[in-house]
Amino acid sequence: MLLKSVEYVRPGSVDEALHLLRSNAGAAPLAGGQSLSNILKHRVASVDVLVDISSLDELREIQRRPDGSIEVGACVTYDELDRSLGVRAGHEIIARVASHIEDSQIRNRGTIGGNCCLSDPTNNLPPLLIALDATMHVRSAGGSRRVPVEEFFKGYFLTALEPGELLTSVEIPALPAGARAGYASLNVAADSKAIVRSAARVKVNEVIEEARVVLARVAPVPIRHRGMEEALVGAAPTAESVRAAADTIGEDLEPVADSHGSSEYRRQMARVVARRAVLEAIGQGGGM
Amino acid sequence: MTEPSTTHAIEVTINGKIYHREVEARQLLVHFIRDTLDLTGTHIGCDTGSCGACSVILNGKLVKSCMLLAPQADGAVIDTVEGLAADGELAPLQESFAAHHGLQCGYCTPGMLMSATYLLRENPTPTAEEVRRGIKGNLCRCTGYVNIVRSILAVAEANRARLTGTSAEGGQQ
Ligand SMILES: Cc1cc2nc3c(=O)[nH]c(=O)nc-3n(C[C@H](O)[C@H](O)[C@H](O)COP(=O)(O)OP(=O)(O)OC[C@H]3O[C@@H](n4cnc5c(N)ncnc54)[C@H](O)[C@@H]3O)c2cc1C
Ligand code: FES
Ligand code: FES
Numbered sequence: 519m520l521l522k523s524v525e526y527v528r529p530g531s532v533d534e535a536l537h538l539l540r541s542n543a544g545a546a547p548l549a550g551g552q553s554l555s556n557i558l559k560h561r562v563a564s565v566d567v568l569v570d571i572s573s574l575d576e577l578r579e580i581q582r583r584p585d586g587s588i589e590v591g592a593c594v595t596y597d598e599l600d601r602s603l604g605v606r607a608g609h610e611i612i613a614r615v616a617s618h619i620e621d622s623q624i625r626n627r628g629t630i631g632g633n634c635c636l637s638d639p640t641n642n643l644p645p646l647l648i649a650l651d652a653t654m655h656v657r658s659a660g661g662s663r664r665v666p667v668e669e670f671f672k673g674y675f676l677t678a679l680e681p682g683e684l685l686t687s688v689e690i691p692a693l694p695a696g697a698r699a700g701y702a703s704l705n706v707a708a709d710s711k712a713i714v715r716s717a718a719r720v721k722v723n724e725v726i727e728e729a730r731v732v733l734a735r736v737a738p739v740p741i742r743h744r745g746m747e748e749a750l751v752g753a754a755p756t757a758e759s760v761r762a763a764a765d766t767i768g769e770d771l772e773p774v775a776d777s778h779g780s781s782e783y784r785r786q787m788a789r790v791v792a793r794r795a796v797l798e799a800i801g802q803g804g805g806m
Numbered sequence: 807m808t809e810p811s812t813t814h815a816i817e818v819t820i821n822g823k824i825y826h827r828e829v830e831a832r833q834l835l836v837h838f839i840r841d842t843l844d845l846t847g848t849h850i851g852c853d854t855g856s857c858g859a860c861s862v863i864l865n866g867k868l869v870k871s872c873m874l875l876a877p878q879a880d881g882a883v884i885d886t887v888e889g890l891a892a893d894g895e896l897a898p899l900q901e902s903f904a905a906h907h908g909l910q911c912g913y914c915t916p917g918m919l920m921s922a923t924y925l926l927r928e929n930p931t932p933t934a935e936e937v938r939r940g941i942k943g944n945l946c947r948c949t950g951y952v953n954i955v956r957s958i959l960a961v962a963e964a965n966r967a968r969l970t971g972t973s974a975e976g977g978q979q
Contacts, residue, residue: 519834519853519872520832521832521834522832523812523830523831523832524812524831524832525810525811525812525831526807526810526811526812526814526831526875526877526878527807527808527809527810527811528807528808528877528880529808530808534808538810542810545810548878551873551874551875551878552855552873555834555855555872555873555874555875556854556855556873558832559853559854567810568831568875569810570877570878572878597867620942620943621858621942621943621944622868622921622924622925622939622940622942622943623855623858623861623868623869623870623873623921623943624855624870624873624943626867626868626869627867627869627873627874708942709939709942
């Protein structure tokens with residue numbers, strides 16, 4: 519397919535990339551290109567200058583800190599997340615979720631930064647990063663800021679990033695002592711688009727002490743389900759209490775209906791995937 | 807490449823041969839390979855990253871060449887289906903596709919072969935499940951996949967025999 523004419527540039531540093539983004543009104547970062555290429559083909563967004571950030575070393579590092587947290591550069595690919603010993607050491611679930619994104623070709627190019635910055639409600643990583651309480655590191659030519667992950671996703675294809683800003687890395691804290699994570703997804707086919715999905719982080723100390731339960735594809739952006747979280751806290755870590763807590767998911771949600779499921783179907787399945795994600799997080803199920 | 811431009815001079819090594827070309831920034835890598843270099847083994851099925859017919863191996867990684875722009879490949883080393891056969895001899899994987907009816911119309915075959923080549927480089931002895939996951943990004947409208955999986959597994963079997971020292975026909979991919 520022939521694209522609209524566009525300029526391409528491969529800056530040598532993040533500073534150079536930020537300068538290019540600030541000085542060209544129609545500039546957009548190009549990361550893995552696994553969504554942006556199609557956006558350009560379909561001409562749904564007009565981009566005049568593609569700033570290729572995908573090979574910038576500064577954005578390609580994974581650092582594991584002594585406190586067990588990790589900082590993942592925005593241009594680390596899904597395949598690299600899957601293979602990283604630093605990620606697997608304390609955040610095995612990130613490697614696992616990354617290893618089930620679509621197919622090997624897309625995993626070899628697609629990046630954690632692009633997966634977040636697109637804010638496509640079907641993308642795999644945003645709900646997980648919310649469950650894990652990540653912090654997004656953002657830079658512009660004028661400075662830098664940190665955005666809590668829950669404030670990052672603003673709507674369909676909309677994030678908290680301002681024009682000229684780059685997501686440079688994602689910081690994921692260590693799982694608190696006694697906490698584990700879970701992830702469950704109902705997909706159209708194996709490793710494909712989600713109909714509905716859930717990610718959870720649950721801390722158990724005899725009873726459930728803390729719970730973060732995220733649902734995706736029931737709203738424009740992944741959301742925490744406070745009702746289920748509150749029902750879990752203080753409950754025994756058993757299948758019965760998880761089921762009861764999941765039953766709080768209901769009329770409060772108005773999921774979209776599409777060819778893959780009605781609103782009511784998604785609501786029902788949200789209960790199922792949330793239950794599975796939490797069961798995995800309390801060590802009683804397989805997840806996925 | 808450090809100044810924005812609608813055209814760039816790029817250097818790409820494909821199947822061991824170095825090419826220097828001036829490309830438009832908007833040109834997809836698959837068109838560079840097919841139209842500019844006339845290497846038409848790499849196919850275009852969907853042009854949306856869904857079918858895998860355009861798969862090539864770029865710097866050791868399997869990618870869909872319709873999902874990259876030509877200037878992104880500057881400096882890259884690329885393997886396409888044309889590079890699989892050596893000295894007029896088909897690669898064992900290609901022989902295996904012929905022997906096990908791993909193709910019918912052949913449209914998906916170049917992409918399938920590249921995905922299988924990548925898979926076997928990463929993991930010379932995959933299980934049937936791993937083979938199915940390895941070709942997940944490649945659609946075939948003819949075979950129903952069964953014979954494609956068989957073709958790849960036969961090479962995996964030969965690799966296993968070779969690696970464990972037992973005799974078997976065929977060999978590495
Ligand atoms: C056939 C197909 C199926 C897919 N299925 C799935 C799936 O099931 N699950 C899934 O999660 N994904 C899926 N994807 C999408 C894929 O994961 C993309 O890789 C991802 O959505 C975008 O990441 P990218 O690195 O490719 O970014 P790009 O496509 O390069 O960029 C996406 C957007 O984010 C912006 N951007 C990128 N990086 C940054 C940054 N660091 N700072 C600021 N802005 C940035 C770009 O300007 C662009 O607007 C699929 C893609 C295809 C082609
Ligand atoms: S043509 Fe590239 S994936 Fe179909
Ligand atoms: S052999 Fe015809 S598409 Fe695969």
